[in-house]
Structure formats: structure tokens, C-alpha cells
Amino acid sequence: MDHSRVPVLEALQEFRRRGDVVYGPPGHKQGRGVDPRVADVVGLDVFRSDVLSLNGLDDRRQSQEMLGQAQDLMADAVGAERAFFSTCGSSLSVKTAMLAVAGPGEKLLVSRNAHKSVIAAVVVNGVEPIWVHPKFDAGRHLAHPPEPDDVRRRLREHPDAKGMLLITPTDWGTCADVAGVARVCHEFDVPLIVDEAWGAHFPFHPELPAWGMDAEADLVVTSVHKMGGAIEQSSVFHLQYDRVSPEVLKQREDLLGTTSASSLVYATLDGWRRQMVEHGHVLLDAALCRAERVRSAVGDLPGLRPMGREVVKEGLAADVDPLKIAIDVRDLGITGMQAAEWLRAHRHVDVGGSDTCRINASLTHADDDETEEVLLGALRALADSADSIERQPPVRLPASPALELEQALLPRDAFFAPVEHVPAEHAAGRISAETISPYPPGVPVVAPGEVVTDGVLDYLRSGVDHGVLIPDAADPTLRTLRVVART
Numbered sequence: 013m014d015h016s017r018v019p020v021l022e023a024l025q026e027f028r029r030r031g032d033v034v035y036g037p038p039g040h041k042q043g044r045g046v047d048p049r050v051a052d053v054v055g056l057d058v059f060r061s062d063v064l065s066l067n068g069l070d071d072r073r074q075s076q077e078m079l080g081q082a083q084d085l086m087a088d089a090v091g092a093e094r095a096f097f098s099t100c101g102s103s104l105s106v107k108t109a110m111l112a113v114a115g116p117g118e119k120l121l122v123s124r125n126a127h128k129s130v131i132a133a134v135v136v137n138g139v140e141p142i143w144v145h146p147k148f149d150a151g152r153h154l155a156h157p158p159e160p161d162d163v164r165r166r167l168r169e170h171p172d173a174k175g176m177l178l179i180t181p182t183d184w185g186t187c188a189d190v191a192g193v194a195r196v197c198h199e200f201d202v203p204l205i206v207d208e209a210w211g212a213h214f215p216f217h218p219e220l221p222a223w224g225m226d227a228e229a230d231l232v233v234t235s236v237h238k239m240g241g242a243i244e245q246s247s248v249f250h251l252q253y254d255r256v257s258p259e260v261l262k263q264r265e266d267l268l269g270t271t272s273a274s275s276l277v278y279a280t281l282d283g284w285r286r287q288m289v290e291h292g293h294v295l296l297d298a299a300l301c302r303a304e305r306v307r308s309a310v311g312d313l314p315g316l317r318p319m320g321r322e323v324v325k326e327g328l329a330a331d332v333d334p335l336k337i338a339i340d341v342r343d344l345g346i347t348g349m350q351a352a353e354w355l356r357a358h359r360h361v362d363v364g365g366s367d368t369c370r371i372n373a374s375l376t377h378a379d380d381d382e383t384e385e386v387l388l389g390a391l392r393a394l395a396d397s398a399d400s401i402e403r404q405p406p407v408r409l410p411a412s413p414a415l416e417l418e419q420a421l422l423p424r425d426a427f428f429a430p431v432e433h434v435p436a437e438h439a440a441g442r443i444s445a446e447t448i449s450p451y452p453p454g455v456p457v458v459a460p461g462e463v464v465t466d467g468v469l470d471y472l473r474s475g476v477d478h479g480v481l482i483p484d485a486a487d488p489t490l491r492t493l494r495v496v497a498r499t
């Protein structure tokens with residue numbers, strides 16, 4: 013295929029060259045009506061390129077089929093049989109992917125280190141989740157994706173399960189043995205869906221962890237905006253084999269997706285694919301060298317412990333994305349959240365994530381010598397200044413079994429049940445009617461239907477005292493919890 017072509021971008025360029033006047037959405041009419049104070053900040057070009065596909069980029073019959081062509085090029089670039097663009101982020105794509113495999117009342121294996129969008133999908137889709145618990149790394153207080161044997165055990169227990177959803181890489185960059193899990197799923201003749209939101213760059217360099225399609229997954233969802241070069245909300249489904257029908261995927265996507273897809277998202281996805289096919293290897297080579305340099309320099313700083321390949325061993329992770337620089341800061345006597353806040357306030361450096369133990373900086377093809385030096389300079393300053401940061405009592409981190417909560421009700425039944433709000437002191441033993449996810453990374457500690465325990469409450473509330481944010485709970489302070497009412 014001709015990867016120098018960018019069908020959506022070319023249509024956009026042509027639309028702008030023709031100077032079409034549109035009498036439909038968007039109402040700003042390619043920037044004619046935009047408040048200049050808005051254009052001053054975001055630029056007029058954003059509005060000039062904000063045009064619908066139907067009766068905009070393309071005609072009423074969509075006769076150019078530029079989206080189809082762009083998707084075919086993407087599929088070819090990453091070795092998938094089919095690719096579909098989505099403009100609603102992987103939060104929506106993952107719901108669609110799950111719905112394409114298991115409908116209401118059907119069982120789906122789901123690895124429990126799931127992003128909150130997956131738990132939301134379980135509620136919205138009405139699926140019965142068969143949780144596959146992650147590998148808990150007690151020393152690092154990190155959850156890594158489950159292993160093939162964990163999946164085999166659950167499939168034996170639930171032979172009527174329709175498939176498996178695996179989340180890899182994690183927000184901290186640790187990866188599953190996707191090929192091993194795919195083999196197990198295929199032994200049971202069910203599809204493997206991979207939420208590879210953080211892995212959009214994997215297809216484009218052999219030294220990166222195995223890419224889901226290469227590892228024989230059936231359906232892979234990526235968020236290109238996370239580690240790739242398209243704008244926010246850009247997500248792609250990739251499909252291969254015949255365990256998931258493209259027709260079913262398309263129709264279920266249509267249930268959830270927008271009817272006003274952003275051409276900006278499509279155009280930047282198109283451009284990212286061309287850039288990666290033409291220059292991806294060189295760009296990612298440079299990023300990998302940079303990441304190695306950064307990791308080694310951070311390791312020389314007092315009190316900072318960057319995570320590397322030592323985490324790759326049986327019972328922990330199967331692989332790790334070298335471009336994720338996860339740094340344990342506990343030896344500085346502070347939490348990751350404090351480190352993140354200090355870096356932003358004192359060095360204008362915004363890290364990608366933080367939790368009680370660590371911070372996380374993602375490097376991509378976009379980094380250069382300047383961003384490398386900014387990051388290292390800021391981390392040096394953090395190590396030098398840590399003594400001046402206020403000490404806090406430690407977050408009470410639970411042992412791993414305490415995080416595996418009993419599922420008393422289906423998530424959907426609990427979410428839509430009559431509820432009451434109880435003081436946290438009285439919440440142990442009650443069934444949660446809400447999702448409680450420290451954010452970021454947004455992996456729920458409590459899902460609807462799970463029985464709250466004292467151990468988990470203690471962990472969450474001591475986290476809140478340290479500034480952990482719980483945006484999805486009805487009461488983000490966790491003084492009260494929303495639980496299923498007693499009848």
C-alpha cells in the first residue's frame with residue numbers, strides 16, 4: 013500500500029483549498045464565528061480544520077471513502093486485518109470491544125487491574141465479569157497483568173465465558189505475556205481482547221514489547237494520543253481472525269459512538285500512521301536510547317529508584333515498556349503525589365502519573381535533548397530539596413489478598429440498586445454501589461457489587477489524607493460511601 017498517502021488529511025487540505033461554505037455544524041463555521049479571544053489561545057487553524065466528514069470533507073454519499081482508506085492503511089501499517097478509528101478515546105472503544113464479545117448477562121474474563129472505563133463497561137454492558145486477579149508486587153506495591161495460567165484456571169472454571177479482556181501495558185509500563193494468554197484463550201476457542209491503550213507505539217519498533225496483533229490477540233484497542241502522535245481522544249480498534257465479527261464490532265460501536273466524529277482526530281491518526289511507517293523506527297530508536305540514558309542518570313540520583321527490567325520475572329511482569337520511566341521516591345521520605353506537586357510548583361514539570369510510592373514520566377518519539385535535560389534537572393532538584401518537603405504519616409498499604417474483594421452482586425445490579433450513604437466507619441461488610449478509583453491511574457480499588465472491608469477503607473482513607481484523588485466516588489473525601497441499601 014502507498015503509505016505516503018494520507019486520505020483524511022488530503023481531504024481536509026482539499027476542503028480548505030476549495031473554501032467550501034458549510035451550512036451545517038459546527039456552528040463556528042470553520043472559525044468565522046469564533047470569539048477572537050478563544051482563537052488567540054488555541055489558534056484559528058483548529059477551527060478551520062474542524063469540519064464534519066459528511067457534507068464537509070466528503071459529499072453526501074461519502075463517495076471518497078477516505079476514512080475507509082485511512083483505516084486500511086492503518087491496518088496494513090500495524091499488521092492487523094482490519095482497523096477502525098474511534099474519536100471517543102479508549103474509554104469508549106474498550107466498552108465497544110467488550111460488547112462485541114459478550115452481551116448482557118454473558119460472562120467475560122476481565123483482568124482486575126482494569127482502568128475505570130472497563131468497570132464502567134461491565135456496568136453499562138451488563139456483562140458478568142469473571143475477574144482474573146493481577147500479580148501483586150508487594151515490594152513495589154504494584155499490580156502486574158495476570159499470567160496465562162491464571163487465565164487458563166478461570167476459563168476451566170467458566171467454560172461458558174465468551175472471551176477475555178487483558179489490560180497491558182499497565183499505566184506504569186509493565187506488560188503481560190500477551191502471546192501466552194492468546195494461546196490459552198484460543199485453546200478454549202474464545203477471543204482475546206487487549207486494552208493496549210498505552211501501547212500504540214509498540215508496532216513500530218522491535219525492541220518494544222510485543223504488539224497485541226503480533227502476539228495473536230483477536231481485538232486490540234489503543235489510545236494513540238497516549239504514547240503516539242495523534243490528538244486527545246484518538247483511539248483505534250484492530251481486528252484479526254474470525255472470532256470477532258467486524259460487522260458485530262461495527263454495529264456495537266454504532267450503539268455507543270458519536271454521530272459527529274472529529275475530523276481533527278481522524279486526520280491526526282492518519283498523519284501519525286504515515287509518520288510511523290516512514291520514520292517510526294528511527295524516531296523510536298532515538299527515544300529508546302534517550303530512555304536508557306534517563307533511567308541510568310535517575311538511578312545515580314540519591315533517593316530515586318527507576319524501575320527497569322528487574323521487574324521482568326516469573327510471578328511479576330512478562331515485559332516492560334522502556335519508554336515509561338517509573339521512579340520510586342519513597343527513599344526521599346515523600347510520596348509520589350508530593351513529588352509530582354513539587355515538580356509542577358517548582359520546576360513547571362508535569363509528570364504523567366503519581367501514586368503513594370512513585371511518579372511516572374512517559375518519553376515518546378517527541379522528546380528531545382531539551383526535554384531530557386528539563387526532566388533530569390527537575391529530578392536532580394527534587395532529590396536535593398526533598399528534605400524540605402513536609403513529612404506525612406505513611407499511607408497504610410494493604411497486603412495483596414486484602415485488595416481482592418468478594419463480589420456479592422453483579423456490578424450492574426449493585427450500581428442500579430436502591431442505595432444509601434453510610435459513614436465510612438459503618439461501611440465494612442456493605443456492598444459498594446459505586447466505583448472508587450484513586451486517580452490517576454484510575455484503576456478501581458472497589459468496584460460496584462464488591463464487599464467493602466476495613467483493610468481497603470483504611471488504605472483508601474489514609475491515601476485521601478495524603479492527597480490521593482477519588483473523583484468517581486459520590487463523596488470524594490470518603491467520609492461516606494454509597495452502598496446498596498439493605499432491604
Ligand SMILES: Cc1ncc(COP(=O)(O)O)c(C=O)c1O
Pocket residue numbers: 100101102103104106127129179181183207209210235245246247453454
Ligand atoms: C489501560 C487503560 N485503558 C483505557 C483507558 C482510557 O483511555 P482514553 O483516555 O483514551 O479514553 C486508559 C486511560 O488512562 C487506560 O489507562
